[in-house]
Amino acid sequence: MALRRPTRLPAFLLAGLFALLPACGKDIATEPEPPPPDLQRYALIPWPQRIEPRSGDFSIDEGTRVVLSEPVNAELQSIAALVTESLRAATGIEVPVALASGAEGTGNTIALRLSQEGEPASPEEYRLSVAPTGVILSANTPAGLFYGAQTLRQLIPLEGAGRAIPAVEIKDAPRFTYRGMHLDVGRHLFPVSFIKRYIDLLATYKINTFHWHLTEDQGWRIEIKRYPKLTQIGAYRKETRVGHAHQPPEVYDRTPYGGFYTQAEIREIVAYARQRYVTIIPEIEMPGHSRAALAAYPELACTAGPFTVATTWGVFDDIYCPKEETFQFLENVLAEVMDLFPGTYIHIGGDEAPKKRWEESPAAQAVIQREALKDEHELQSYFIRRIEKFLNAHGRRLIGWDEILEGGLAPTATVMAWRGMKRGMVAARQGHDVIMTPIDDLYFDLYQANPAGEPLAIGGFTDLREVYAFEPIPVELTAQQAKHILGAQGSVWTEYMKTPEHVEYMVFPRMLGLAEVVWSPREARNWDSFSRRVPAHLERLKARGVNYRAPQGP
Ligand code: ACM
Numbered sequence: 001m002a003l004r005r006p007t008r009l010p011a012f013l014l015a016g017l018f019a020l021l022p023a024c025g026k027d028i029a030t031e032p033e034p035p036p037p038d039l040q041r042y043a044l045i046p047w048p049q050r051i052e053p054r055s056g057d058f059s060i061d062e063g064t065r066v067v068l069s070e071p072v073n074a075e076l077q078s079i080a081a082l083v084t085e086s087l088r089a090a091t092g093i094e095v096p097v098a099l100a101s102g103a104e105g106t107g108n109t110i111a112l113r114l115s116q117e118g119e120p121a122s123p124e125e126y127r128l129s130v131a132p133t134g135v136i137l138s139a140n141t142p143a144g145l146f147y148g149a150q151t152l153r154q155l156i157p158l159e160g161a162g163r164a165i166p167a168v169e170i171k172d173a174p175r176f177t178y179r180g181m182h183l184d185v186g187r188h189l190f191p192v193s194f195i196k197r198y199i200d201l202l203a204t205y206k207i208n209t210f211h212w213h214l215t216e217d218q219g220w221r222i223e224i225k226r227y228p229k230l231t232q233i234g235a236y237r238k239e240t241r242v243g244h245a246h247q248p249p250e251v252y253d254r255t256p257y258g259g260f261y262t263q264a265e266i267r268e269i270v271a272y273a274r275q276r277y278v279t280i281i282p283e284i285e286m287p288g289h290s291r292a293a294l295a296a297y298p299e300l301a302c303t304a305g306p307f308t309v310a311t312t313w314g315v316f317d318d319i320y321c322p323k324e325e326t327f328q329f330l331e332n333v334l335a336e337v338m339d340l341f342p343g344t345y346i347h348i349g350g351d352e353a354p355k356k357r358w359e360e361s362p363a364a365q366a367v368i369q370r371e372a373l374k375d376e377h378e379l380q381s382y383f384i385r386r387i388e389k390f391l392n393a394h395g396r397r398l399i400g401w402d403e404i405l406e407g408g409l410a411p412t413a414t415v416m417a418w419r420g421m422k423r424g425m426v427a428a429r430q431g432h433d434v435i436m437t438p439i440d441d442l443y444f445d446l447y448q449a450n451p452a453g454e455p456l457a458i459g460g461f462t463d464l465r466e467v468y469a470f471e472p473i474p475v476e477l478t479a480q481q482a483k484h485i486l487g488a489q490g491s492v493w494t495e496y497m498k499t500p501e502h503v504e505y506m507v508f509p510r511m512l513g514l515a516e517v518v519w520s521p522r523e524a525r526n527w528d529s530f531s532r533r534v535p536a537h538l539e540r541l542k543a544r545g546v547n548y549r550a551p552q553g554p
Pocket residue numbers: 001002004351352401418
């Protein structure tokens with residue numbers, strides 16, 4: 001994100017208008033279920049598919065055991081460790097883990113069971129039964145069990161808040177298969193420890209995809225063994241623009257900035273994410289947002305260079321030239337990327353690629369001639385299709401920002417719709433899978449309150465309530481077309497976020513709203529209910545040291 005401008009008025013200007021409207025959540029609910037009597041007692045986010053409050057509590061004491069049913073494997077043990085850690089944090093009691101003797105659910109036990117019975121509606125489904133006599137958590141898959149454990153963790157009191165888990169019957173499964181959060185580490189990068197913490201926070205809220213934006217004009221952040229200059233040169237900029245890039249004066253901090261993730265660190269993060277059922281989608285930007293790569297390898301550009309790693313924010317004319325050596329380079333880079341990231345999807349960017357250099361380049365024009373393309377937009381489409389073929393040949397699938405629609409969409413591509421819902425709808429109607437992350441609702445780099453009281457941000461406005469009201473499936477789509485909407489994502493561009501604390505401030509609590517949008521049934525979405533559950537989560541985030549923004553702002 002760079003050229004983005006606020007496309008709507010900030011809400012503080014519209015506050016009067018909003019006051020006249022009914023709560024957004026209430027509009028969404030067609031047949032609202034009666035809210036459970038006590039949202040403090042069941043302060044779950046995201047709200048489960050089915051929940052039946054029960055009276056009484058399960059009390060954790062020195063006799064409590066976590067018991068595992070056969071078959072016991074490493075995944076089950078790791079989920080058990082998660083549960084015992086939550087119990088220890090809340091109560092100080094080290095709850096032992098034992099093999100089940102057949103009497104689960106009674107006798108002061110918390111039973112974890114990977115059952116293979118029946119056809120699950122979703123591989124992420126789970127069932128959780130809390131009774132005064134015992135707890136049973138079961139699922140068909142480790143992922144389901146993991147999500148059930150997240151729900152159980154939210155029912156376990158915070159440290160010092162007692163030892164009682166409220167009785168309840170829950171059957172739960174997600175509404176969408178793609179529940180994503182993005183992070184741009186090109187503009188500013190964050191330590192491995194923070195990337196892990198971010199993944200942990202995502203997993204707590206049942207977000208299952210981390211879209212890791214690894215390359216930018218202002219920095220190349222992933223070690224590629226075959227091209228060492230990408231990080232020797234491309235990972236460092238001379239200095240950084242101070243203040244907002246669109247506002248004078250133009251001042252720079254005269255401080256070199258940079259860094260990157262080694263392949264060993266990336267493998268460590270991928271393994272860490274896998275243990276938390278989070279898939280990482282790496283993004284390697286092309287053909288635009290490639291100034292850092294061109295600074296390292298100027299021969300990949302259409303003009304002679306030299307180029308520098310960008311020091312301000314924006315969209316730059318110098319992009320990869322569609323020459324054979326560029327494709328060779330990108331394929332070699334992607335081969336290393338595929339080796340590091342086992343997930344199906346590879347994101348290749350595709351956004352904000354000015355065509356100026358291609359218009360003026362004999363090499364680019366020769367490709368247009370040779371391939372009988374109409375213009376530079378079709379040339380971009382040719383570029384993306386070539387990369388798509390390469391990824392497909394290696395068993396992977398391509399995702400790109402919605403600009404990849406221009407000049408004709410690559411046949412198996414998934415579209416990430418960011419410039420509004422419309423392009424996502426176009427792609428879904430063409431039978432392509434779509435992920436919604438529209439700038440106006442789900443860009444968490446926008447202001448969440450009156451800018452006068454906020455740290456500098458890119459512009460625009462989207463607060464928790466607006467995120468919560470976001471509906472990924474446009475009403476205009478048929479049921480068949482709607483199946484192509486895989487889910488939605490919060491996007492976090494870091495031009496104006498230099499520290500992990502600032503990232504947390506922009507992400508929380510907005511991510512809580514997103515979590516419910518992508519997980520909970522549409523008819524269960526209710527702003528009044530949600531907003532009464534949020535304070536308990538702010539307490540939990542505070543206990544984890546998360547620098548959230550208090551939502552009751554101006
Ligand atoms: C984008 O914000 N340029 C995808």
